[in-house]
Amino acid sequence: MVPFSCRCGTVKGTLADIGWGNHARCFCRSCRAADIHTGAVDPGDDGVTLYQTTPDKISFQSGQDQLKVFSFGPKNLLRWQASCCGALMFNTLRAPGIPFAALRTDRIADTSALGPIASRGFIPMQGGKHRHVGAGQMALGMLWRALVGRINGRWKQTPFFNTDTSAPVTDVQVLPKGERDRLIAQSAQ
Numbered sequence: 001m002v003p004f005s006c007r008c009g010t011v012k013g014t015l016a017d018i019g020w021g022n023h024a025r026c027f028c029r030s031c032r033a034a035d036i037h038t039g040a041v042d043p044g045d046d047g048v049t050l051y052q053t054t055p056d057k058i059s060f061q062s063g064q065d066q067l068k069v070f071s072f073g074p075k076n077l078l079r080w081q082a083s084c085c086g087a088l089m090f091n092t093l094r095a096p097g098i099p100f101a102a103l104r105t106d107r108i109a110d111t112s113a114l115g116p117i118a119s120r121g122f123i124p125m126q127g128g129k130h131r132h133v134g135a136g137q138m139a140l141g142m143l144w145r146a147l148v149g150r151i152n153g154r155w156k157q158t159p160f161f162n163t164d165t166s167a168p169v170t171d172v173q174v175l176p177k178g179e180r181d182r183l184i185a186q187s188a189q
């Protein structure tokens with residue numbers, strides 16, 4: 001069990017089955033813009049670190065009612081944030097049927113239990129292109145965990161959705177089109 005917490009300590013919980021997930025760094029523009037949107041320091045080209053797992057491995061001890069959620073578009077990932085202090089906490093897909101959740105590792109006091117970063121996504125290259133390291137394994141891992149979660153029914157154990165309706169437990173704030181690019185351009189000034 002690895003404990004996690006928002007910045008102010010109101011939202012607290014634990015991650016179970018650490019060997020099950022994947023420790024990754026993501027350099028994509030959406031992760032960067034999400035940090036800027038929530039008032040965190042702009043990670044710039046350094047990317048953000050995530051621990052990818054399935055929602056049934058995440059449990060809350062307190063502050064679950066503080067979670068709020070936004071997205072950069074009507075079909076984009078859901079980005080879950082603590083409303084008490086603004087800390088960005090989780091990413092999930094938009095519906096519970098494909099069980100996937102990623103915890104921002106800034107929310108873990110001691111990340112040594114997660115092991116080294118095994119994959120890197122969206123590494124910027126010259127000319128605006130991207131490359132991925134360990135991404136095949138990462139994608140397979142995500143598929144595999146989702147499939148197992150689907151077969152054993154554990155996808156229904158999620159703190160993020162009402163699995164009867166597939167709706168998130170709280171209303172999604174969809175940010176206006178272009179907001180992601182605007183946030184990055186503004187921060188780069």
Ligand SMILES: [Zn+2]
Pocket residue numbers: 026027028029030031032
């Ligand atoms: Zn990303």
Ligand SMILES: [Zn+2]
Pocket residue numbers: 006007008009010011082083084085086087
């Ligand atoms: Zn907080």
